[in-house]
Amino acid sequence: MVFMWPWALILLMLLPLLVWWYLRGLRLPSEAVVFHPELALLRKASSTTQRWYQHLPAGLYLLALLAALLALARPSLMVPQADPKAAVVLAVDISRSMQATDVKPSRFEAARAALRAFIRELPQGMRVALVAFSRDAHLVVPLTTDRARLLEAVDFLELGLGTAIGDAIMESIMALPPLSERTGVPEPKRLATIILLTDGRSLAGMDPVEAAKEAARQQIRVHAIGIGRVTSGLVPGLPELYAQAAQFDEETLKEIARVGDGEYHFVDSAGKLKDAYRSLSRQMTWRVRQDEVSAAFALLAGGFLMLSLGLSQLRRRVS
Numbered sequence: 001m002v003f004m005w006p007w008a009l010i011l012l013m014l015l016p017l018l019v020w021w022y023l024r025g026l027r028l029p030s031e032a033v034v035f036h037p038e039l040a041l042l043r044k045a046s047s048t049t050q051r052w053y054q055h056l057p058a059g060l061y062l063l064a065l066l067a068a069l070l071a072l073a074r075p076s077l078m079v080p081q082a083d084p085k086a087a088v089v090l091a092v093d094i095s096r097s098m099q100a101t102d103v104k105p106s107r108f109e110a111a112r113a114a115l116r117a118f119i120r121e122l123p124q125g126m127r128v129a130l131v132a133f134s135r136d137a138h139l140v141v142p143l144t145t146d147r148a149r150l151l152e153a154v155d156f157l158e159l160g161l162g163t164a165i166g167d168a169i170m171e172s173i174m175a176l177p178p179l180s181e182r183t184g185v186p187e188p189k190r191l192a193t194i195i196l197l198t199d200g201r202s203l204a205g206m207d208p209v210e211a212a213k214e215a216a217r218q219q220i221r222v223h224a225i226g227i228g229r230v231t232s233g234l235v236p237g238l239p240e241l242y243a244q245a246a247q248f249d250e251e252t253l254k255e256i257a258r259v260g261d262g263e264y265h266f267v268d269s270a271g272k273l274k275d276a277y278r279s280l281s282r283q284m285t286w287r288v289r290q291d292e293v294s295a296a297f298a299l300l301a302g303g304f305l306m307l308s309l310g311l312s313q314l315r316r317r318v319s
Contacts, residue, residue, distance in 0.1 A: 004074035004292065011069050015062065022058055060308035067301035076292045084125055085182070086191045087143050089172040090115060091131040093198035095163045100199070100228060103269055107199050107227050108159060110270035115154045118277040119147055129175040130154070135162025135204050137171040165198055166206030169215060169222065169256070172196075179218050188219040189261060195280055196256065199228040201249035208252055212259040222260025224253040225276050227267050 003009060092115065098108040119128060130141040130153050141153045172194040182188035194215060202208045215222050226248045250266065257264035265276035 002076050004076055006073060008069065008073035011072070012066070015066060015069075018062065018065070057308045057312040060304045060311065064301045064304035064308060067297050067304060071294045071297035071301060074292055074294050075297060084127075085177075086193075087127040087129070087176050088122075088193040088195060089129045089131055089143075089175050090118070091133060091137070091168045091172045091194060091196045092157070093134070093163060093165075093168075093200065094132045094157055094159050095134045095198075095200055096159050096161055097163075097200050097228075098159060103227060103267075103273070105270075108157075110273050111197055111227065112154050112157065113270060114273040114277045116151055117274055118281055119150050119154070121278065121281055122147075129172075131168055131171050131175060132157055133164055133168035133171070134160030136164055137168040137205075139171055139175050142175060143177075163198065163200040163203050164205030165196070165202040165208040165252075165256075166211040167204070168196065168198075169194060169208065169211035170206055173211075173215055173218055173220060176218075176220060182219065189221045192218070192220040193262075194220060194222045194260070195225065195277070196222060196253075197225045197227060198253070199226070199248055201252065209255050209259060212256040215260050220260070221262050222256055223262035223265075223280055224257040224260075225265045225267060225273070226250055226253045227273060 092111060094108070098106070098111065100107050103110045122128065125145060127143040127145055128141075128150055129139065129143045130150060131137055132140050140157070141150055144150065176192045176194075179188060182191045212222050228248060254264045256262075263280065265272075265279070267273040267276050
């Protein structure tokens, strides 16, 4: 927490003085002597519990003063937010092999659930685009900050035939702001990110590694996520015809991430997929905004003061 008027904190030195003055007032001798016929009852009335309760209004009043003085110093919090220049493209594989059930409930449904979570957890103001690919790639949603539009697009994704990873990367590059708009910053690639998710090997279109090299030339970071399996054999939920297509080329994905200065994640469960997206979301470009919170401290001071006055009035009525 940062204070915009730190000199006002000097007034906090008055609080110990007020506490001393209050305690001194409790120790002052009485000027009058009154004989009480029920000495035992009087002693019980002055028990520790009641003495503590009697000091509660004064304690609340002291807290009200503390909160008011902190509000006077104009406290502010450093709030992280997305850099408005930053952009990320989510490129998701929608080939038929994504209906495999080795990742529960299926690769496709696990991917959609992870995409929804990723979109919801991104910082406000982050621009996101969605690219879907099978035998070719197309831009489903251009860069936007509209989370509802992105979530709706994820819900309406449908499976197709083929896998064109290179074309997906190229489509993602075109969806991002050009390098000329990102010059003048220390690391232009921090403002442009592609997150590629696939469960197969590229069967059509441009070579994926060459596409990743083009992304590197454009100062775009490329992360790769491989979902499913890399071993041979039948895949649950798929006909034998799709067995080979459902085994992704891990070496190619690792090379895409290396060339694109990104990370590679292998996931074989819905939980690991969500963790992968969550890990990547923490790397999104943030900047810090300073928000003043004096009103909150003033409101807190008012609340303590009302409680103090209310308890004091209640004690007076009980007496």
